[in-house]
Amino acid sequence: MNDQIRRNMPLFPISIVKKLTELSARQIRYYEENGLVHPSRTEGNQRQFSFNDVDKLLEIKSLIERGVNISGIREIFDLRVEQEQKPAPALRNTESMSDKELRRHLQKEVMMAGSQGRSSMIQGQLSRFFH
Numbered sequence: 001m002n003d004q005i006r007r008n009m010p011l012f013p014i015s016i017v018k019k020l021t022e023l024s025a026r027q028i029r030y031y032e033e034n035g036l037v038h039p040s041r042t043e044g045n046q047r048q049f050s051f052n053d054v055d056k057l058l059e060i061k062s063l064i065e066r067g068v069n070i071s072g073i074r075e076i077f078d079l080r081v082e083q084e085q086k087p088a089p090a091l092r093n094t095e096s097m098s099d100k101e102l103r104r105h106l107q108k109e110v111m112m113a114g115s116q117g118r119s120s121m122i123q124g125q126l127s128r129f130f131h
Contacts, residue, residue, distance in 0.1 A: 006051070007050060007051040007052045008050045008051075008052055009050055009051075010039065010040035010048030010049060010050050010053075011048065011049070011050060011051070012048065012049040012050075012053075012054065013046060013047070013048065013049075014028060014046075014047050014049070016049075017049045017053070017054055017057065020054055020058075021054060021057045021058055021061060022061070023057060023061060028047075028057065031057065031060055032047070034070050034074070035074065036056065036060055036070070036073060036074065036077065037049075037053050037056050037057060037060075038053075039053055060073055063076070
């Protein structure tokens with residue numbers, strides 16, 4: 001059994017997830033209602049969370065603490081899914097790119113890095129060019 005299958009197995013009831021995440025049951029249900037987490041259900045209709053669900057709830061908690069609202073969190077998650085579904089772009093020769101194309105590409109990279117919480121020193125330097 002590979003690690004991805006293990007991480008997606010529904011194992012934890014909400015009582016354990018509350019302890020692991022320090023979130024209330026109401027908060028967890030709210031995030032589920034807003035489509036941010038998708039726990040499995042037992043035959044008795046009880047929620048069962050996987051390791052990935054717990055990780056996602058911890059990330060949601062962290063983003064909320066940083067001031068990101070539910071819409072922003074949903075956008076971050078949607079962008080991440082979109083990026084994962086895209087095929088890896090072929091390396092392009094930057095010499096053949098026009099200045100406008102290169103600028104657009106750099107702007108997209110800077111914005112994506114910031115939206116996923118992966119800021120870098122270069123981002124601060126490059127961001128002054130994009131308003």
